[in-house]
């Protein structure tokens with residue numbers, strides 16, 4: 114669904130998804146990102162990794178190496194929601210940057226290769242995301258490749274990541290003949306015909322009917338085991354309804370007890386629309402995650418995701434752009450406008466906010482303010498470094514990394 118970015122300030126806090134894509138190098142993170150940007154209308158031409166025309170890999174060094182180094186933040190709209198896509202580097206040499214980007218995410222899509230399944234780097238990034246309590250959904254990519262096997266990839270997710278997979282799709286066709294998926298919640302088929310931009314929705318193909326019903330049942334049983342409200346419905350009715358299943362999948366994603374698994378082929382442009390729908394349905398908005406914590410003069414404090422609270426933001430990247438220094442901020446609380454004076458809490462130095470920009474892949478648009486939950490780039494900040502806290506001078510604090518050993522949100 115293409116969207117008009119001029120109206121993106123109308124998106125409420127509950128409509129924001131601060132999203133990262135986590136993957137082993139080569140699993141298809143760049144390709145998935147490009148398809149998301151294309152489908153959301155953030156870019157108007159398709160970038161291809163092999164042509165070196167991708168917009169997220171805008172650093173020439175990165176293009177040369179063919180790996181993703183930059184944690185670029187890109188804003189796009191999907192179905193009335195604003196998705197701020199924070200590109201996390203997948204290469205182990207850059208794990209400091211991975212950690213910094215994990216701090217500012219509210220949720221992530223973990224991309225796996227349908228042939229290789231869970232690879233060593235996907236495992237280490239998964240563990241880092243566990244430490245930061247980042248809720249995730251999984252996308253098994255490259256379903257078109259020879260040897261692609263969703264069940265084997267799902268088995269490796271269960272065994273190596275030690276998490277319960279909740280598979281919500283059944284692939285239609287194998288390898289080269291992979292043409293779509295059955296959505297097991299709605300029991301509808303989505304197919305992507307060559308040359309068409311949007312998928313066609315229709316009934317489940319007859320040949321797949323039994324298999325789809327078997328897998329739907331398996332999904333219901335697994336969800337009922339983990340979720341009390343789903344269990345209640347499972348016992349009282351012949352089946353768990355799609356809305357109850359969806360609500361349970363969201364709770365289980367937020368608590369980290371299970372991971373929703375989707376599949377597709379980003380390269381063939383198949384499966385990315387349902388992935389975006391799943392991002393909106395299952396991953397959290399800023400108010401769904403616990404308030405950020407900080408400290409000042411030895412006393413701890415919390416800041417809620419509230420535009421009226423005292424301002425607090427984390428600098429997660431500084432980029433020397435041609436037009437000057439751009440400071441990427443995750444705003445956790447409060448509101449900033451152009452001209453505001455803020456405190457770099459660690460350095461005990463004030464900074465003045467210049468233009469506030471929303472980054473849309475290949476261009477920036479100026480916005481009049483940034484509020485709790487936002488990810489923006491600001492001009493005018495002179496010295497604050499990546500990792501610094503910017504806050505209201507009258508309510509200082511230094512943000513703590515939100516490292517958790519326990520689930521993010523408990524299931525009600």
Ligand code: GDP
Nearest residue numbers: 138139140141142143144162255378379380381
């Ligand atoms: P990254 O390193 O995770 O960012 O992966 P890339 O997006 O750069 O993809 C790595 C390689 O896999 C590139 O040659 C892509 O064209 C290819 N690729 C990505 N997605 C798919 C897919 O769905 N199917 C196939 N067959 N190849 C893919």
